Amino acid sequence: MKVVIVGCGRVGARVAMLLDHAGHDVSVVDTESRAFRRLAASFSGNTVIGTGIDEDILRAAGIENADAFVAVTNGDNRNIMAAQVARHIFNVETVVCRIYDPVREDAYRRLGLVTVCPTATIAAQVLEHVLSAASGSGVTEGLEG
């Protein structure tokens, strides 16, 4: 399948490498060329320098034939805008959008966007570790209330 990823940070690069390694056709877009250094030398996909809300840049990345689109820049607004362009202008079937702000993530999820929220996910993991240790050691005041 053809996947366009906007944002070549830690998560974008990791997803790109994993999909590339699995034999998919991957294009990664980032405004900074040095971001592409996060991709291993074995990466066989394409890289495009530019912003992921620019339709020409997205066309250069092959969005017109994309089966999936992933927006993982560090900005919630940029991710939301890029995801909406991919979904509504280019009709990409699968669009995944990272939103750090749990309030906005909830709102856009209700509007039908497929979202991931690191803040809520990681906070939940931390809480689980803290509270499971507490219940294991008998220190459980305030937990069952």
Added chain:
Amino acid sequence: MKVVIVGCGRVGARVAMLLDHAGHDVSVVDTESRAFRRLAASFSGNTVIGTGIDEDILRAAGIENADAFVAVTNGDNRNIMAAQVARHIFNVETVVCRIYDPVREDAYRRLGLVTVCPTATIAAQVLEHVLSAASGSGVTEGLEG
């Protein structure tokens, strides 16, 4: 229970609010006083300005009586150091450490640290969304290989 949290970013503030709301005794440490604005007005815990690898700062935050310690600054090295100080100098029973770099996260987890890795977790969530949509639509080349 008494919990000390180092780093009042999105995740630190969220964990602090949730534990505070559940009736726990929470102290949050951050080098920047404005970071504490992320805490809601209803937060009834303590805030301490300073670095989470300074033993005096950690004592001021009440680490000597802490049941749990959470290191969630934006720096992997700072989190690892703070977690090790909490575990080995102050003998805190439960220590949770955020490490963005999956390679270091794996290494420190093997060494016995309780870790959370946003990079690996969020990349896995994104992949799951992309690939489950692909298998649902019959576009599965490269997935089962």
